[in-house]
Amino acid sequence: SFHRGKELFNEMLEKGISPNVVTYTCLMHNLCKLGQWKEATAMLDGMAERGIRPDVVAYTGLIDGLCKDGRATEAMELLTLMIEKGEEPSNITYNILINGLCKEELITDAYKILEMMIEKGKRPDVVTYNTLMKGLCNNGDVDEAMKFFNSILKDKSYVEPDVMTFNMLIQGLSKEGRLDEAAKIHHKMVERSFGNLVSYNILIGGYLKAGNIDKAMELWKQVLDLGFIPDSFTYSIMIDGFCKMHMVSIAKGLFSKMGARGLSPTLFDYNTLMATLCKEGSLEQAKRLFQEMSNAKCEPDVVSFNTIIDGTLKAGDCQSSKDLLMDMLQMGLAPDALTFSTLINRFSKRGQLDEAKSVLGRMVACDFTPDAFIYDSLLKGLSSKGETEEIINLLHQMAAEGVVLD
RNA sequence: UGAUUCUAUUGC
Numbered sequence: 001s002f003h004r005g006k007e008l009f010n011e012m013l014e015k016g017i018s019p020n021v022v023t024y025t026c027l028m029h030n031l032c033k034l035g036q037w038k039e040a041t042a043m044l045d046g047m048a049e050r051g052i053r054p055d056v057v058a059y060t061g062l063i064d065g066l067c068k069d070g071r072a073t074e075a076m077e078l079l080t081l082m083i084e085k086g087e088e089p090s091n092i093t094y095n096i097l098i099n100g101l102c103k104e105e106l107i108t109d110a111y112k113i114l115e116m117m118i119e120k121g122k123r124p125d126v127v128t129y130n131t132l133m134k135g136l137c138n139n140g141d142v143d144e145a146m147k148f149f150n151s152i153l154k155d156k157s158y159v160e161p162d163v164m165t166f167n168m169l170i171q172g173l174s175k176e177g178r179l180d181e182a183a184k185i186h187h188k189m190v191e192r193s194f195g196n197l198v199s200y201n202i203l204i205g206g207y208l209k210a211g212n213i214d215k216a217m218e219l220w221k222q223v224l225d226l227g228f229i230p231d232s233f234t235y236s237i238m239i240d241g242f243c244k245m246h247m248v249s250i251a252k253g254l255f256s257k258m259g260a261r262g263l264s265p266t267l268f269d270y271n272t273l274m275a276t277l278c279k280e281g282s283l284e285q286a287k288r289l290f291q292e293m294s295n296a297k298c299e300p301d302v303v304s305f306n307t308i309i310d311g312t313l314k315a316g317d318c319q320s321s322k323d324l325l326m327d328m329l330q331m332g333l334a335p336d337a338l339t340f341s342t343l344i345n346r347f348s349k350r351g352q353l354d355e356a357k358s359v360l361g362r363m364v365a366c367d368f369t370p371d372a373f374i375y376d377s378l379l380k381g382l383s384s385k386g387e388t389e390e391i392i393n394l395l396h397q398m399a400a401e402g403v404v405l406d
Numbered sequence: 407u408g409a410u411u412c413u414a415u416u417g418c
Contacts, residue, residue: 025408060409067410095410130411167412174413201413236414243415271415278416307416342417373418 032065067100102135126159137172174206208241236268243276278311313346348381
């Protein structure tokens, strides 16, 4: 455990054993994984005090920690700092930044990093291109990703494509419902003996979402015939697919058949099923699943709570939802933006506007930014009560926050 | 001895 690691670290210091860069990097990396990037960054000072010079790996680890926490701008500052200190960023450093910027939809900045690395004499590698392609797909520019893909396949002087290069594009196309194109890319992979379970998982999900059960089942058979072992992804993708097609009984069947393959249902499976059961009015069954989770050693997470809280509120059971919220806090789970959103939405619909406004206040106090959906819920609630003045206040607040209704 | 990229869940 990380706690034990920290203890050992302190013991080292007490015994006069000096930690080296690697010791620090390990600690900082693990702090980042726990979301403690602030503490991790502070360790740079600790290193300086001991006269230890952070190297590329140390800086890169921190940059990754910042990026994974959605702080690409701060990560860029750290890049500047490391360069100032005379540390040369590696391909990995640049790749991490490209990934972080893409995740925040800063594609233009990601391209700038690409240019920067080339200027500094680095050759973008297959990870660089895979990362960029994924960024483009997630920002609605699958066609641009396709251009990169085609260039890579045509011009051998780029990089040698790998399984992920293909899968990024299959995923991008599949998410847009462009399944014929996705299947074509998949065929190209198979020709290269790049066949793998992830591609099948993506395609099975894509076909199910498109309502093409036959095609999805054909792929499932192929998976088995080819000797691939379906994994948790395969199951949760299918369970979700069937749930979304309102075929809950098939989803339940898959859920119970996982054990036969040595797999246990994951949080994804429980959460998906609970959401569907709530939506279909089977709150009691959802609640039973929720209870089952702890017994199955699959402890509910924020998503589970959000789902079941929404279900109980929708059914008009305010008391249970408040109890659940308390349970969640007691378990040490922090509410997320959707927890607040769920509460505001349901309270507004029930005409409990004071409750809704109080949740909004708590949300803002927790540093979350209310989105258009939340304002929409509140406005609808207020207008059904004819609270004209409040509506105007809220519209002003929205304008000030730059939130636009869609 | 330490750093990067693929597939799954919640409100409308």
